[in-house]
Amino acid sequence: MPFLSSVGDVTELYLGTEGVELDEANPDNRFRLEWIDAVAGLLDRVASEPSKPLVITATGKFFTNGLDVDYVAANASGLPRYLDRVHELYVKLLTLPVPTVAAVNGHAFGAGAMLAVCADVRVMRTERGFWSLPEAALGMPFTRGMSSLIRTRLTDAAATEAMLTSRRYGAADAVAAGIMEEAVEVDGLLDRAREIAAERAPLCGPNLGLIKRGLRQPLIDDLQTTTPPTVL
Known part of the structure; x- marks a missing residue:
């Protein structure tokens, strides 16, 4: 399950499980209900004592592979509330009263790609991994909130291409499109994310959240906005 760590003046939120490269129960860090609860609770902890900036990352092949498709397929009636919970997680990160930096260590797809762009700054490893919104290719719509998130956080050109083509962006292409601020080799990814976060440390506090x-x-x-039952 996701966990917090501290390195100097920076807090780190890992989307995987402490002590293992891959969590056998959730190896690609999908938005399972218990995973959403865990991440939300950790963000609440950071918000309760907003004294350090936050770096968000993971271990293994994935940053996060997005929605729990098995749950979605088996729980059509519960899908709107499930998506509302995903949206609530985005709001927590978007309004966190500390600077936030996403260190995208591997694949970030769908809802996971959107989680990354909720961070104030994004850096992505160069050697491996894609950022992608595969919904068009999968025959899935975007919710109102998700569409607004992508339009707001990306340029119109990047949002249009990403949403309508399901393109997979490597780090260099993601920087060129304005999705990521920097592309960094994996050995320096966390150090660079920590550096950016530490530079903004004096801004931590309730006023930043406001x-x-x-x-x-x-x-x-x-x-x-509550997701309607007709979302699909």
Whole structure:
């Protein structure tokens, strides 16, 4: 399950399980219900004592592979509430009262790709991994909140290409499209993310959360709009 660690003046949120490269129960860090609860609880802990910036990363092949497709397939009636919980997680990260840096260590797909862009700054490893929104290729729509998130956090050109073509972006292409701020070799990925986070450490505190909420209020309103039963 996801866990927090601390390195100097930076807090780190790992989306995998402590002590293992891959969690056998959830090797690609999908948005399972218990996983969502764990990440949400850890973000609440960071928000309760907003004294250190946050780096978000994972171990293994995946940053996160997005929605729990097995749960979605088996729980059509529960899908709207499940998606609302995903949206709630995005809101927590978007409004966190500390600077946030995503260190994208591997594949970030679908809802996981969207989680990455909720961070204030994104850096991605160069050697392996793609950032992608595969919904068009999979015949899946975007919710109102997800569409608003992508439009708000990316340029119109990048959002249009990513949403309509399901393109897989490597690190260099993601930087060129403005999805990521930097492409970094894996050996320096976490160090660079920590460096960026530490530079912003003096900004930590409740006021930063208020500023983020004001900056992103229309997006937050869309993410907090209840998902209708007709989403699919």
